[in-house]
Amino acid sequence: MAPLPISPETGPQAVLEILYSLKVRDAMSSPVISASPEDSMREVQYLMKDNGITGVPIVENGRLSGLVSMGLVIEALDAGRIEEKAGELMTRSVISLEDDMPLAFATTYFNRYTYGRFPVLNRDGQVVGVIVASDIIRSLLVAMNQEVERLEARLSAAAAAERPADGKVHLLFHVARFDFESAGKASAEFKKALKELGVEAGTVRRAAVAAYELELNEVIHSEGGTIGMVAGEGRIEISAEDRGPGIPDIEAAMTEGFSTANEWIRSLGFGAGMGLPNAKRVSDEFSVDSGPGRGTKVRVVIKY
Amino acid sequence: MLISELSSALGLEVAQDSYRDRPISSGYASDLLSDVMANAAADAVLVTVQAHKNAVAVASLVGIGAIVVCNSRPLPEDMVEAARSEGVAIFRSSESAFEVSGKLWAALHRP
Numbered sequence: 001m002a003p004l005p006i007s008p009e010t011g012p013q014a015v016l017e018i019l020y021s022l023k024v025r026d027a028m029s030s031p032v033i034s035a036s037p038e039d040s041m042r043e044v045q046y047l048m049k050d051n052g053i054t055g056v057p058i059v060e061n062g063r064l065s066g067l068v069s070m071g072l073v074i075e076a077l078d079a080g081r082i083e084e085k086a087g088e089l090m091t092r093s094v095i096s097l098e099d100d101m102p103l104a105f106a107t108t109y110f111n112r113y114t115y116g117r118f119p120v121l122n123r124d125g126q127v128v129g130v131i132v133a134s135d136i137i138r139s140l141l142v143a144m145n146q147e148v149e150r151l152e153a154r155l156s157a158a159a160a161a162e163r164p165a166d167g168k169v170h171l172l173f174h175v176a177r178f179d180f181e182s183a184g185k186a187s188a189e190f191k192k193a194l195k196e197l198g199v200e201a202g203t204v205r206r207a208a209v210a211a212y213e214l215e216l217n218e219v220i221h222s223e224g225g226t227i228g229m230v231a232g233e234g235r236i237e238i239s240a241e242d243r244g245p246g247i248p249d250i251e252a253a254m255t256e257g258f259s260t261a262n263e264w265i266r267s268l269g270f271g272a273g274m275g276l277p278n279a280k281r282v283s284d285e286f287s288v289d290s291g292p293g294r295g296t297k298v299r300v301v302i303k304y
Numbered sequence: 305m306l307i308s309e310l311s312s313a314l315g316l317e318v319a320q321d322s323y324r325d326r327p328i329s330s331g332y333a334s335d336l337l338s339d340v341m342a343n344a345a346a347d348a349v350l351v352t353v354q355a356h357k358n359a360v361a362v363a364s365l366v367g368i369g370a371i372v373v374c375n376s377r378p379l380p381e382d383m384v385e386a387a388r389s390e391g392v393a394i395f396r397s398s399e400s401a402f403e404v405s406g407k408l409w410a411a412l413h414r415p
Contacts, residue, residue, distance in 0.1 A: 180357075180358060181357075183358060183361065184358065184361030187361075187365055191365060201367075205346065205365075205367065208365040209341050209342070209365070209366070212341060212362070212365050213338065213341065216337075216338075268356065268358065269336055269337045269352075269354040269358065270336075270337055270358075272336035272337070272339050273338075274336070274338035274341075274342055275338055278341060281342070
């Protein structure tokens, strides 16, 4: 099995914290499906088949005696020894993990050895579970999702705290690459906020068009970014900033009909090459700051 | 003509009928969403084959009251749901955008 692409020593701080705070017991499957040394290899084979597992710890009085893997069952079948006792054929020197070990240690074990599974023991040496690579991956994904949510919330809160208390509406959204599911959500929120501010319909539409075009540009062309609006007292400012390849030729990009969108995106009705020209046309002030390798910043100001 | 009169006037199937009924200002036929954003009028009827959720997003941003999907294109569930929550009517036609546009134009310009 290929090594897990995660290191318990290097990498983002948040990931290392997760790897050390999660324990083997948080990821392992339990209760453990085990057999006794007196059971036949065939009975172990059926246990595997009925439970969809590839390894069965052999346990006596709750203590680990050995392990039978699917590979061992196949060898037994091949050698005509499938009726013999598990205790005769089992692997005796088994590497096991402890239930309160951090997941970081478990990943090291998986990467060092070729075994697909490890039995898990508690402090008293009792077998309490089994852990396989997908258990680690699953727990990590759940923990990482939670951590990313926390980080995103913290980012928005930090942005909110930086905002001056100026009585204006401040909104900021994150935009993800190729996320057509959410495309347009930020623009819709901007539109709602402007209507609540009592801004007149024609101006609201101009802002909605500019916001939508800039938002879709980030979805279609960038590696992700943000789009924000500050509105009030006769001035609407929409800023879109992304991480992406940048625009090599801004003049070309501002030409109607010029698009660098791919086939698939055009088939959805996007990529008509009108995004930036549309945004410019509806704005009173318009600026693009971009270059190869440094992402793109677009700023639109609409006065009312 | 009101949005609610479209179905009988043009022989359209009603696919999403949760909307605020109001007069239709004009029609716009296009499949390029940026083009619709730039040129469609508020309270227009959009004639298109783009049967997906983003057409609803654009319609709602621009103030389009109804979308007519042509050529019997199937409508994804999330598009209909989005239209329901945005209050954009959706109709379906077995005819092409050309035919639907022609009939719509005639209906709007009837003396």
